[in-house]
Amino acid sequence: MLFPDPAPPELAQALDLGGYPWKSVGDEVAADGDEPPDGWAGAIVCADANPEAAFAICRAVRKRDLPLEPLLLLISGAQLGDLELRDDLFDDFMLTPFHPRELEARVKHLFWRTGRGTRPELIEYGELILNLETYQAAISGHPIDLTYMEYELLKFLASHPGKVFTRETLLSRVWGYEYYGGARTVDVHVRRLRAKLGEEHANLIQTVRSVGYSFGQSRWSI
Amino acid sequence: MLFPDPAPPELAQALDLGGYPWKSVGDEVAADGDEPPDGWAGAIVCADANPEAAFAICRAVRKRDLPLEPLLLLISGAQLGDLELRDDLFDDFMLTPFHPRELEARVKHLFWRTGRGTRPELIEYGELILNLETYQAAISGHPIDLTYMEYELLKFLASHPGKVFTRETLLSRVWGYEYYGGARTVDVHVRRLRAKLGEEHANLIQTVRSVGYSFGQSRWSI
DNA sequence: ATGGCGGTTCACATTCCGTTCACACATGTG
DNA sequence: CACATGTGTGAACGGAATGTGAACCGCCAT
Numbered sequence: 073m074l075f076p077d078p079a080p081p082e083l084a085q086a087l088d089l090g091g092y093p094w095k096s097v098g099d100e101v102a103a104d105g106d107e108p109p110d111g112w113a114g115a116i117v118c119a120d121a122n123p124e125a126a127f128a129i130c131r132a133v134r135k136r137d138l139p140l141e142p143l144l145l146l147i148s149g150a151q152l153g154d155l156e157l158r159d160d161l162f163d164d165f166m167l168t169p170f171h172p173r174e175l176e177a178r179v180k181h182l183f184w185r186t187g188r189g190t191r192p193e194l195i196e197y198g199e200l201i202l203n204l205e206t207y208q209a210a211i212s213g214h215p216i217d218l219t220y221m222e223y224e225l226l227k228f229l230a231s232h233p234g235k236v237f238t239r240e241t242l243l244s245r246v247w248g249y250e251y252y253g254g255a256r257t258v259d260v261h262v263r264r265l266r267a268k269l270g271e272e273h274a275n276l277i278q279t280v281r282s283v284g285y286s287f288g289q290s291r292w293s294i
Numbered sequence: 295m296l297f298p299d300p301a302p303p304e305l306a307q308a309l310d311l312g313g314y315p316w317k318s319v320g321d322e323v324a325a326d327g328d329e330p331p332d333g334w335a336g337a338i339v340c341a342d343a344n345p346e347a348a349f350a351i352c353r354a355v356r357k358r359d360l361p362l363e364p365l366l367l368l369i370s371g372a373q374l375g376d377l378e379l380r381d382d383l384f385d386d387f388m389l390t391p392f393h394p395r396e397l398e399a400r401v402k403h404l405f406w407r408t409g410r411g412t413r414p415e416l417i418e419y420g421e422l423i424l425n426l427e428t429y430q431a432a433i434s435g436h437p438i439d440l441t442y443m444e445y446e447l448l449k450f451l452a453s454h455p456g457k458v459f460t461r462e463t464l465l466s467r468v469w470g471y472e473y474y475g476g477a478r479t480v481d482v483h484v485r486r487l488r489a490k491l492g493e494e495h496a497n498l499i500q501t502v503r504s505v506g507y508s509f510g511q512s513r514w515s516i
Numbered sequence: 517a518t519g520g521c522g523g524t525t526c527a528c529a530t531t532c533c534g535t536t537c538a539c540a541c542a543t544g545t546g
Numbered sequence: 547c548a549c550a551t552g553t554g555t556g557a558a559c560g561g562a563a564t565g566t567g568a569a570c571c572g573c574c575a576t
Binding site: 149152153155159160164165167171173174177180181184185192205206207208219220221 | 371374375377381382386387389393395396398399402403406407456457458502503504505508511
């Protein structure tokens with residue numbers, strides 16, 4: 073949840089970049105009305121333009137007494153004095169202008185403090201999901217068990233959808249530059265990947281004859 | 295308590311201006327020796343010059359497990375990435391160079407927070423309970439006797455469920471210093487942990503071949 | 517000293533999977 | 547259709563990664 077509405081562009085952009093979905097609200101009434109089904113995950117209130125309205129929002133959030141919903145307050149350096157005696161209104165604050173990475177670090181730390189999970193790094197393509205932190209893979213909701221090399225190969229392919237790679241390129245990018253060995257190794261791994269993806273999704277990895285392999289985005293259908 | 299010794303002049307000056315008495319220490323040993331009769335009120339650790347030593351200090355402060363001694367970490371913007379996976383080492387952070395009034399506001403807010411216990415004192419995962427204050431561990435109600443290193447390793451793993459860590463990452467985050475050889479040490483500790491967790495819960499720690507180890511969150515969930 | 521404790525290291529056993537091969541099949545070309 | 551070239555398929559080998567037991571070593575307290 074962001075305040076004010078519309079949200080400051082640099083704030084919206086930083087959150088988008090970090091992959092955090094958000095909605096901006098104009099006042100506490102709108103905050104209650106626009107609440108998503110699973111509730112707000114947190115709030116970022118910018119007090120730059122309208123400090124009084126901002127503190128009103130903070131009070132409203134606190135009054136509902138959610139289990140320590142993390143609340144980050146954005147203020148300019150000149151407003152630091154306004155924080156006096158208002159410690160209870162926010163969990164953390166940050167000076168504007170801010171660096172996007174500072175925002176991300178503060179959001180992460182706030183979520184960590186309140187015990188809420190932080191967003192995992194995912195690669196998604198259609199029905200396929202790769203969780204880069206847990207090394208898990210799933211297709212249409214069903215987890216599949218991949219070996220290390222299979223996972224690395226699929227990860228590389230899936231992060232460049234549509235692009236065709238020669239076997240040599242795959243060997244150097246996935247296996248490592250110093251690798252030298254048969255190029256057919258790639259074929260075998262592709263075969264096993266297709267088998268584990270299941271008959272329905274085996275065509276996610278496409279063969280480009282006398283060139284190599286590509287992932288998703290059937291090259292003909294554009 | 296300030297780190298390093300001597301403390302950065304602008305930091306010392308800002309604290310003097312705010313009327314906070316302080317003493318700077320060069321390492322964790324000095325921090326123990328110079329402790330005032332009524333204990334440290336808080337710590338400000340500057341990681342600008344020597345990040346590794348700074349994190350070592352943080353760990354030492356945390357290890358003594360004072361009742362939520364607030365710890366403020368100072369880092370440069372370029373070091374923001376170093377905070378990854380180290381949320382437990384600090385209560386708040388601030389970018390350098392800083393405005394004296396931001397420092398004062400953060401210190402105030404930290405002291406205000408101190409009264410209201412925000413740091414988790416328990417880690418629970420399924421049948422496993424880790425009491426961070428008493429260094430006790432229990433599985434399905436039965437206490438288990440863990441050595442210090444075993445406890446630290448389990449604590450780190452259990453506070454990031456599902457995430458896979460390489461042996462090198464574990465060595466640097468749990469053991470805390472750069473390690474020459476002997477990554478297999480991790481294996482041995484994992485083995486003993488599994489043994490102490492009991493046959494039924496040994497699978498709480500999973501090995502991810504060619505990568506490392508992860509905790510909980512059986513592979514069938516994304 | 518010494519005996520236990522805990523952390524580290526080593527040697528060996530075991531499992532797993534990356535690689536390779538041989539062959540079948542598919543595709544393109546004359 | 548014959549041929550060459552490229553790719554799919556199954557199985558087998560070998561080695562790397564991990565599990566396992568035991569020894570080593572520094573530390574502290576009895």
